[in-house]
Amino acid sequence: MNETPIAPERQRCGFVAILGAPNAGKSTLVNAMAGTKVTIVSPKPQTTRFRVRAVLIEGEAQIVLVDTPGIFAPRRRLDRAMVSAAWGGAKDADFALLVVDAKAGITEGLRSIIEKLAEQKRTLWLALNKVDLIPREQLLPLAAELHKLLPFNETFMISAEKEKGLDRLREKLAEAMPPGPWMFPEDELSDLPNRMLAAEVVREQILRQTHEEVPHHASVETESWTERPDGSARVDCTIYIARASQKAILIGDKGQKIKEIGRRAREELTALLERPIHLFLNVKERPGWDEERGRIRALGLEDEG
Incomplete structure (x- = not known):
């Protein structure tokens, strides 16, 4: 800087x-x-x-x-x-x-x-x-x-x-770089909002910790972000998955896989945002989500039909 x-x-x-x-x-x-x-x-x-x-x-x-x-x-x-x-x-x-x-x-x-x-x-x-x-x-x-x-x-x-x-x-x-005024504040590192950052960090852990057909059939959306008086934040994310078999893999035996995904994502978010993050994950089966216009727009993409 x-x-x-x-x-x-x-x-x-x-x-x-x-x-x-x-x-x-x-x-x-x-x-x-x-x-x-x-x-x-x-x-x-x-x-x-x-x-x-x-x-x-x-x-x-x-x-x-x-x-x-x-x-x-x-x-x-x-x-x-x-x-x-x-x-x-x-x-x-x-x-x-x-x-x-x-x-x-x-x-x-x-x-x-x-x-x-x-x-x-x-x-x-x-x-x-x-x-x-x-x-x-x-x-x-x-x-x-x-x-x-x-x-x-x-x-x-x-x-x-x-x-x-x-x-x-x-x-x-x-x-x-062409001459011209700076487009972003000097202390801004990215244009990714915290809600999307949270969803992406969770998705990264899904990519890293699951195999077979799961990773690219999962979508994550931050449903709510609640600021707490102590400076921490509660973050609720929903993971959409295409099939029941993928949901079972993602949750894991006695819920161990999803707990580990949540733990690692929470630790990373806490480090990145330099504040305590309380992360809660929910998994929902949603067949064909990757063909839905609404879900694609929720990811920050333009629907190309």
């Missing part, structure tokens, strides 16, 4: 859409750049479901990173809304940063993303992520092959998880 305010005439501010295939490391990169958790992460693909903005201050520049859902071939109404949110984030931003999993290389999914980006004729940067997981001699040929598919204005070799190569990326982003 800057110790003295930046004069308005010297301020720069811009939006950078973080794009890529599922599991490329976009959310890990955004959190590492922000220096705190602003978006959830898990080893499972399609973790991010809607756009989340992280606000960085670098010198005289305010950089707004727009974390977007991974782009994939959609099947459900929810999938279509997620992919639309990703492309919408790219369209609204000053430029886009394509994050590529260097270990996975050039997949068919990545080729389709690059083909669509080529049609947009916009400023585009490339971040080869997870470079610590492949031999160094493979990096330049991979970058060269990607540049043949699409000319990038800048290329970065990074490891978001190890926080390697991020200083240069921040500096270059700051230089690239």
